[in-house]
Amino acid sequence: MEKLSRRNFIKNTSAGLLSVAILNPIGKLFASNKKEIIPTWNELIDFARWCPTVHNLQPHLVKIVSETEAELYYDPSRLLPVGDSQSIFATVAMGIFVENLTIASGIYNKKIVIHEIQKPINANATTITLFAKLKIEKCDVIEKLSRDLILKRKTSRLHYDGNPISNNTLHKLKSQTEEFDHEFFSTSDLNFIKSIIEMNQQTLFEDLESELIRDELDKLFRYNKEEAETKKDGLWAKCMGFSGSLMKSVFTNHEKWTKGIRKSLLSHNYKNSFKGTSTVCWFGGDFENTDHWLRAGRMFARNWLLLTQENAYLQPFGSLITNENAYKQINEKFTQPTNNKKIWMIFRAGYSNEPSRSFRLSTDEIIIK
Incomplete structure (x- = not known):
């Protein structure tokens, strides 16, 4: 009985080791592939573009440098020299945009890190300007927020x-x-x-x-769907909860109101x-x-x-x-x-x-x- 038991043990152990030897490389292959999946910048931006920005101006621009690196720019024509002269809330919006990129990359166990900030955002800049450098990195924390929430948020x-x-x-x-x-x-x-x-x-x-504030806001309002759909930015009257004609009158005939x-x-x-x-x-x-x-x-x-x-x-x-x-x-x-x-x-x-x-x-x- 003892010899038989030992023989069965050796037989079963050998079979188990053989199975591990055969299957383990495959397991490693799948594990390796899972770890190496890197989301494309296009995919991440396709989610993050729905994030909120000041007056829906969307000043962010991205230049893809490599699979894991990108540069974050801002468009000064999408800033508020009067209402946000120090670009404080434009910078807050940049943080929102980057965090939405991170949330979108969470299913890949990745995050977006700001590695270099060039200079503070300048509302008086005249050309598209580099703001920071971004990098996709591994994230050791499980993302708790579904990226589908970015699309649902309003x-x-x-x-x-x-x-x-x-x-x-x-x-x-x-x-x-x-x-x-x-x-x-x-x-x-x-x-x-x-x-x-x-x-x-x-x-x-x-x-x-303030005439300066009125003029700045008037340029941001989209008084009808055609204008909102064409420009794809700014404050659409329908989303503001007021009729376009009323809003236009308030800004262009202010003294009447x-x-x-x-x-x-x-x-x-x-x-x-x-x-x-x-x-x-x-x-x-x-x-x-x-x-x-x-x-x-x-x-x-x-x-x-x-x-x-x-x-x-x-x-x-x-x-x-x-x-x-x-x-x-x-x-x-x-x-x-x-x-x-x-x-x-x-x-x-x-x-x-x-x-x-x-x-x-x-x-x-x-x-x-």
């Missing part, structure tokens, strides 16, 4: 349904924010939210008093567009230089997709940050971040019908040949 300026963002979702946002050393705040106090909406409306009228019943109607319509808002959120973080702005953008990109994952939408209150008087007021009213960090983004979040999608530049238009 800004909603519609009426929200009155339901606040759930505590579970707020907790996810807070945790994600802290991973980037930022702080997250939110409120569902309806009286406080009402005061924010009123402040936002007042800020709009104050901004529209500065007093009397027209001003009251415009004010009422604008405030009414925020109906159903039950959650307002804001971020605080280091916000002094290009590195800070890029990091803020990367964080915002992920939080926006987290909301999308929960079938929720957001709408930034950009003017509350960029308008000097409004920013002074929010620093008096809002809970402040610690350690001299700054509030740099305020937005409403909630649930609405599916909003319209803005047009985007094609992948070929973003890639520099």
